Amino acid sequence: MFKECFDNVREKSPLVHNITNYVTVNDVANIILAAGASPIMSDEPEDVEDITSICGGLNINIGTLHKSSIEGMLRAGKKSNELGHVVLLDPVGAGASKLRTETAEKIVNEIRLDVIRGNISEIKTIANGIGTTHGVDADVNDKVTDENLDEAVSFVKNLADRMGCIIAITGAIDLVADKDKCYVIRNGRKEMSSITGTGCQLSGLMTAFLIANPNAKLEAAAAAVCAMGVAGEIGWSYMKEHEGNSTYRNRIIDAIFNMDGDMLERYAKYEIK
Amino acid sequence: MFKECFDNVREKSPLVHNITNYVTVNDVANIILAAGASPIMSDEPEDVEDITSICGGLNINIGTLHKSSIEGMLRAGKKSNELGHVVLLDPVGAGASKLRTETAEKIVNEIRLDVIRGNISEIKTIANGIGTTHGVDADVNDKVTDENLDEAVSFVKNLADRMGCIIAITGAIDLVADKDKCYVIRNGRKEMSSITGTGCQLSGLMTAFLIANPNAKLEAAAAAVCAMGVAGEIGWSYMKEHEGNSTYRNRIIDAIFNMDGDMLERYAKYEIK
Amino acid sequence: MFKECFDNVREKSPLVHNITNYVTVNDVANIILAAGASPIMSDEPEDVEDITSICGGLNINIGTLHKSSIEGMLRAGKKSNELGHVVLLDPVGAGASKLRTETAEKIVNEIRLDVIRGNISEIKTIANGIGTTHGVDADVNDKVTDENLDEAVSFVKNLADRMGCIIAITGAIDLVADKDKCYVIRNGRKEMSSITGTGCQLSGLMTAFLIANPNAKLEAAAAAVCAMGVAGEIGWSYMKEHEGNSTYRNRIIDAIFNMDGDMLERYAKYEIK
Numbered sequence: 001m002f003k004e005c006f007d008n009v010r011e012k013s014p015l016v017h018n019i020t021n022y023v024t025v026n027d028v029a030n031i032i033l034a035a036g037a038s039p040i041m042s043d044e045p046e047d048v049e050d051i052t053s054i055c056g057g058l059n060i061n062i063g064t065l066h067k068s069s070i071e072g073m074l075r076a077g078k079k080s081n082e083l084g085h086v087v088l089l090d091p092v093g094a095g096a097s098k099l100r101t102e103t104a105e106k107i108v109n110e111i112r113l114d115v116i117r118g119n120i121s122e123i124k125t126i127a128n129g130i131g132t133t134h135g136v137d138a139d140v141n142d143k144v145t146d147e148n149l150d151e152a153v154s155f156v157k158n159l160a161d162r163m164g165c166i167i168a169i170t171g172a173i174d175l176v177a178d179k180d181k182c183y184v185i186r187n188g189r190k191e192m193s194s195i196t197g198t199g200c201q202l203s204g205l206m207t208a209f210l211i212a213n214p215n216a217k218l219e220a221a222a223a224a225v226c227a228m229g230v231a232g233e234i235g236w237s238y239m240k241e242h243e244g245n246s247t248y249r250n251r252i253i254d255a256i257f258n259m260d261g262d263m264l265e266r267y268a269k270y271e272i273k
Numbered sequence: 274m275f276k277e278c279f280d281n282v283r284e285k286s287p288l289v290h291n292i293t294n295y296v297t298v299n300d301v302a303n304i305i306l307a308a309g310a311s312p313i314m315s316d317e318p319e320d321v322e323d324i325t326s327i328c329g330g331l332n333i334n335i336g337t338l339h340k341s342s343i344e345g346m347l348r349a350g351k352k353s354n355e356l357g358h359v360v361l362l363d364p365v366g367a368g369a370s371k372l373r374t375e376t377a378e379k380i381v382n383e384i385r386l387d388v389i390r391g392n393i394s395e396i397k398t399i400a401n402g403i404g405t406t407h408g409v410d411a412d413v414n415d416k417v418t419d420e421n422l423d424e425a426v427s428f429v430k431n432l433a434d435r436m437g438c439i440i441a442i443t444g445a446i447d448l449v450a451d452k453d454k455c456y457v458i459r460n461g462r463k464e465m466s467s468i469t470g471t472g473c474q475l476s477g478l479m480t481a482f483l484i485a486n487p488n489a490k491l492e493a494a495a496a497a498v499c500a501m502g503v504a505g506e507i508g509w510s511y512m513k514e515h516e517g518n519s520t521y522r523n524r525i526i527d528a529i530f531n532m533d534g535d536m537l538e539r540y541a542k543y544e545i546k
Numbered sequence: 547m548f549k550e551c552f553d554n555v556r557e558k559s560p561l562v563h564n565i566t567n568y569v570t571v572n573d574v575a576n577i578i579l580a581a582g583a584s585p586i587m588s589d590e591p592e593d594v595e596d597i598t599s600i601c602g603g604l605n606i607n608i609g610t611l612h613k614s615s616i617e618g619m620l621r622a623g624k625k626s627n628e629l630g631h632v633v634l635l636d637p638v639g640a641g642a643s644k645l646r647t648e649t650a651e652k653i654v655n656e657i658r659l660d661v662i663r664g665n666i667s668e669i670k671t672i673a674n675g676i677g678t679t680h681g682v683d684a685d686v687n688d689k690v691t692d693e694n695l696d697e698a699v700s701f702v703k704n705l706a707d708r709m710g711c712i713i714a715i716t717g718a719i720d721l722v723a724d725k726d727k728c729y730v731i732r733n734g735r736k737e738m739s740s741i742t743g744t745g746c747q748l749s750g751l752m753t754a755f756l757i758a759n760p761n762a763k764l765e766a767a768a769a770a771v772c773a774m775g776v777a778g779e780i781g782w783s784y785m786k787e788h789e790g791n792s793t794y795r796n797r798i799i800d801a802i803f804n805m806d807g808d809m810l811e812r813y814a815k816y817e818i819k
Contacts, residue, residue, distance in 0.1 A: 022295045022571060023571050024572060024575075025296050026469060026470070027572070029296050029297075029470075030518055033467050033469055034519070041294070041295075041296050041336070041337055042337060042370070044338050044339050044340065044372065046340070046372050047372040050369070050371055051370050054369060054370075064589070064590075065588075065590050065593055066589075067590065067592070067614075093597075096586070096596070096597060097588070097597050097600075099590065099592050100593065196572060196575035196576050196585065197572070197575075238515050242780070242784050242800065242801070242804060243804075244802070245576055245579055245580050245799065245800070246576050246580070246795070246799035246800050246803070247796045247797070249519070249576070250520045250523065250796065251515075251519075251520070253519035254515065254517030254519050255515070255517070257519070258514075258515060258516075295568045298568060298569050299569055299570060299572060299573070299742060300792075302742035303741065303742050303791055303795070306740050306741065306791055307790055307792070312742065313639070314567070314568075315610060315611075316610070316612075317611050317612050317645065319613070320645040323643030323644055324639075324642060327643075341612065507788075511788050523792040523793045524792075524793070526792035527789050527790030527791070527793050528790070529790070530740070530791050531788060
């Protein structure tokens with residue numbers, strides 16, 4: 001199944017509209033290209049409706065907000081909804097500031113989303129209307145572990161039900177769920193968190209997977225999470241002793257570039273709960 | 274001739290003002306530095322006239338437009354014209370949205386340009402006032418091939434004549450022409466299109482070449498295209514099996530860093546039509 | 547001493563608020579992560595006060611100004627002052643345009659700064675209200691050399707006294723001084739200037755060092771300069787013949803990733819004047 005999800009990305013080469021932060025935007029573009037899809041970036045309110053219309057889906061990332069880009073997100077989201085396109089929200093830093101929390105909530109309320117993907121802290125902020133966020137990284141107290149796994153799975157399924165969309169919580173253990181089914185994924189490496197934007201990259205990649213697999217969105221979202229994690233493992237295997245996070249960033253994108261459906265299938269480590 | 278064009282860049286170290294998109298801006302800066310020139314970025318309308326005044330030329334790239342940056346492009350362009358500076362336009366995504374098409378047209382109408390550089394789809398949009406653009410990549414039906422080469426050469430020469438500037442169409446076969454003379458260039462590799470921003474990088478690099486060679490602009494523009502293509506070939510020759518587009522990006526810029534006029538002369542593959 | 551400065555960064559993992567330019571922002575984020583700290587970027591006036599409140603300090607870099615980001619800088623700076631946070635100013639291109647010079651002056655006048663870090667040209671602009679700046683690189687006539695060292699040390703100490711903050715002038719020889727004491731640092735390599743943003747990266751890194759060492763700010767600032775220079779030396783030692791500035795950028799950040807206090811102590815080259 002994951003094999004087909006990835007193969008569909010390479011075959012269909014979907015065009016992904018990204019409204020994303022200026023910190024990690026280049027890596028988001030390159031990882032989408034690495035997977036065989038095409039990125040386009042546009043956040044100006046007067047440009048976004050035209051751009052989203054020629055794309056297959058929309059990736060909204062609130063990592064660096066501007067007043068005009070917030071308007072761009074809403075206009076693009078509404079247009080995407082009109083056209084029946086996939087929309088993903090990456091609520092970066094929700095909980096860390098009023099503007100981020102309120103923008104995430106506004107998007108959740110006004111746009112029909114297919115997936116919300118974030119760390120546990122951001123997702124809890126959306127779930128609770130409250131939350132603690134240490135910058136843009138997950139609050140340590142909230143981590144999904146083997147000890148709290150069943151509880152976390154229930155939480156994410158319930159939230160998916162309440163929100164009416166797929167919820168993807170990424171961290172040491174990743175959870176990707178709709179109301180009935182939760183993928184518990186154990187790919188990836190802890191060193192990935194020392195690179196800026198692996199989460200943003202995953203959101204871009206996941207949007208490409210969703211567009212290319214319209215009839216299997218949950219599987220597509222889970223496949224994208226596995227692909228990113230497998231790339232983290234493969235990329236790490238080529239690291240030399242003197243190399244660090246900057247080179248690791250390149251090696252992860254390179255690993256997606258060289259990955260196909262068969263490799264993803266072989267290395268994906270997950271269970272369904 | 275190409276040798277001198279490149280050597281002049283290293284000797285004169287021109288300062289290039291870039292108003293460019295936030296996706297690929299870092300790579301644009303690094304490739305300009307790699308060639309021995311200096312980049313400066315500024316798009317705020319109140320800043321651009323001062324900045325462009327201390328530079329030798331202006332690179333305008335419309336890859337991610339904002340209302341204020343559009344105003345910045347126009348003010349910088351007019352100031353550059355006043356000062357007799359080189360101005361290059363990279364109409365990224367012209368044809369993909371009304372705002373991009375109209376902005377490209379506005380710049381073409383209000384600013385005296387030395388070069389317009391884009392893919393065939395973007396250039397046709399400018400030529401026709403109409404056009405089809407699949408995102409920011411060239412529409413496949415429009416590709417320059419050996420079969421339609423003579424027709425394409427006529428088209429680009431005519432357009433150069435009509436526009437009163439050099440036209441550079443890049444793709445598998447690159448065409449760089451004024452009304453009388455067209456360089457047909459066959460350097461580069463298809464894998465370059467799996468990196469975001471190789472076109473943007475070329476526009477920055479080309480602006481440096483134009484500034485450093487004020488009396489041989491057509492040759493300078495063609496030399497820059499060859500340099501980028503040769504860098505793509507050299508960069509690829511160092512790629513290891515597990516490496517992909519992210520590392521390839523670095524290797525291409527690295528190849529410019531290590532290139533000199535002699536190497537460019539030796540590896541340039543072109544004919545004049 | 548430098549050893550403890552770096553070890554404190556890794557132990558305390560400070561959160562650094564960066565309002566920085568869109569050219570080099572990704573590298574700034576990655577070098578902060580490489581040192582064991584955490585970056586967060588936000589320049590929207592309505593977002594910055596909340597964000598800076600959860601951080602330990604603020605890095606203001608004026609490399610690409612927008613009207614709204616200038617307001618963001620001032621609001622974040624004032625909030626940081628209120629909270630007693632560290633604030634660093636990197637006056638990129640001060641002297642190159644009226645807007646940059648005036649913005650740097652406004653920040654200097656309205657915000658209590660802990661450190662101003664720039665090249666000699668930018669620092670002289672701030673010192674004199676006048677100055678010559680060739681783009682964002684230092685004016686060659688102003689370079690700190692062994693010949694003018696004593697004079698330069700006096701200048702920087704006097705300026706630190708007048709400004710009431712630490713002044714860091716970076717170049718072939720780096721000077722980091724308060725009114726009484728000047729670190730003269732000779733780490734680094736000339737090739738670092740062929741990478742865009744090594745100065746911006748240093749400012750981000752230095753802010754992390756300052757936050758982690760509140761009782762030894764001068765030493766922390768000097769330690770950050772040495773760390774960057776040592777990383778430049780280590781990074782260069784791994785360069786292969788065909789590699790250039792783009793790979794060198796990665797290798798420098800990688801070297802910070804692999805550096806600890808002991809290595810910094812061992813390789814730091816400085817005298818105190």
